[in-house]
Amino acid sequence: MNKIAFIGAGNMARAIIIGLVNSGITPQDIIVANPSEAKRLNLATEFGVLQTDDNIKASEFADVIVLCVKPHFITDVCFQISQAIDITGKLFISVAAGTTVEQIQSALSKGETTNLAPVVRVMPNTPSQLGLGMSGLFASKEVTVEQKASAEKITNAVGKSIWLDTEDKINNIIAVAGSAPAYYFLFMEAMEQQAKQYGFSEEESRMLVQQTALGAAQMVAHNSAPISELRANVTSKGGTTHAAIERFKADGIEEIVKNAMNAAIARAEEMAK
Numbered sequence: 641m642n643k644i645a646f647i648g649a650g651n652m653a654r655a656i657i658i659g660l661v662n663s664g665i666t667p668q669d670i671i672v673a674n675p676s677e678a679k680r681l682n683l684a685t686e687f688g689v690l691q692t693d694d695n696i697k698a699s700e701f702a703d704v705i706v707l708c709v710k711p712h713f714i715t716d717v718c719f720q721i722s723q724a725i726d727i728t729g730k731l732f733i734s735v736a737a738g739t740t741v742e743q744i745q746s747a748l749s750k751g752e753t754t755n756l757a758p759v760v761r762v763m764p765n766t767p768s769q770l771g772l773g774m775s776g777l778f779a780s781k782e783v784t785v786e787q788k789a790s791a792e793k794i795t796n797a798v799g800k801s802i803w804l805d806t807e808d809k810i811n812n813i814i815a816v817a818g819s820a821p822a823y824y825f826l827f828m829e830a831m832e833q834q835a836k837q838y839g840f841s842e843e844e845s846r847m848l849v850q851q852t853a854l855g856a857a858q859m860v861a862h863n864s865a866p867i868s869e870l871r872a873n874v875t876s877k878g879g880t881t882h883a884a885i886e887r888f889k890a891d892g893i894e895e896i897v898k899n900a901m902n903a904a905i906a907r908a909e910e911m912a913k
């Protein structure tokens with residue numbers, strides 16, 4: 641197995657690390673680097689991974705370096721690493737939204753235009769912490785077959801993944817999967833709030849919403865039928881569901897979803913400028 645360094649120990653790194661360790665990957669093959677002590681120490685204590693405050697030390701240790709800092713720090717971190725150590729043979733994986741392969745390679749290149757570093761962009765999501773992640777991957781042309789397999793091994797250990805043939809599709813993955821857990825959370829929050837309005841307790845409201853969402857998602861996962869057919873099975877003609885669905889449609893649910901997903905893409909494009 642590769643030795644893996646996570647640069648940045650925030651929400652996304654934590655989700656992937658939990659998923660990796662739970663999938664059986666040796667914790668001592670993983671190192672996390674983060675400036676603030678609490679996050680990296682928590683991961684080390686809970687999961688037995690190695691930790692440091694030094695990005696260089698972590699990068700020296702690993703052959704796969706997963707960049708898990710906020711997009712505006714990515715190029716600084718790459719520059720810092722490439723200035724300090726020989727990065728030949730190391731694979732860089734970036735999970736950042738809105739930071740391109742070209743920007744990452746340029747920060748890693750020390751001004752050279754040949755021998756560019758192999759970079760895989762991965763767009764994961766936080767359900768990775770349960771092994772239920774969904775990731776899209778795009779590899780720069782410098783990435784070897786073995787390195788592609790290493791990247792895929794990480795994403796497959798924490799869920800499902802698909803390879804993308806062009807980098808712009810990473811932004812589509814953001815809209816459909818990376819940002820999308822938050823859309824479902826928002827929908828559940830709205831339902832939970834309304835359940836409370838009906839007089840259910842906080843605990844009951846949470847259970848009603850959570851169990852129904854889980855049941856619906858499991859039905860989709862365990863059925864090959866189109867999702868629209870599952871919906872039709874709940875929707876008696878002239879019944880209560882029909883009334884609710886017609887209200888959603890009249891209020892523009894399809895347009896709302898499309899506009900929100902396109903807003904995520906537009907923001908990713910803007911961040912890349």
Ligand SMILES: NC(=O)C1=CN([C@@H]2O[C@H](COP(=O)(O)OP(=O)(O)OC[C@H]3O[C@@H](n4cnc5c(N)ncnc54)[C@H](O)[C@@H]3O)[C@@H](O)[C@H]2O)C=CC1
Pocket residue numbers: 647648649650651652653673674675676679695708709710711713717735736737763764765766818819
């Ligand atoms: N949170 C999510 O659902 C997803 C996030 N991403 C991407 O993951 C990346 C990280 O996002 P989050 O984990 O949500 O952010 P976060 O803020 O939770 O984590 C970032 C971590 O980086 C650390 N950090 C800051 N500067 C550093 C440096 N110079 N060296 C090392 N560590 C440093 C911070 O202390 C923090 O712990 C972003 O680029 C984001 O686009 C991608 C998919 C989903």
Ligand SMILES: O=C(O)[C@@H]1CCC=N1
Pocket residue numbers: 737814818819
């Ligand atoms: O909100 C963001 O920018 C990151 C990327 C996808 C999910 N979270």
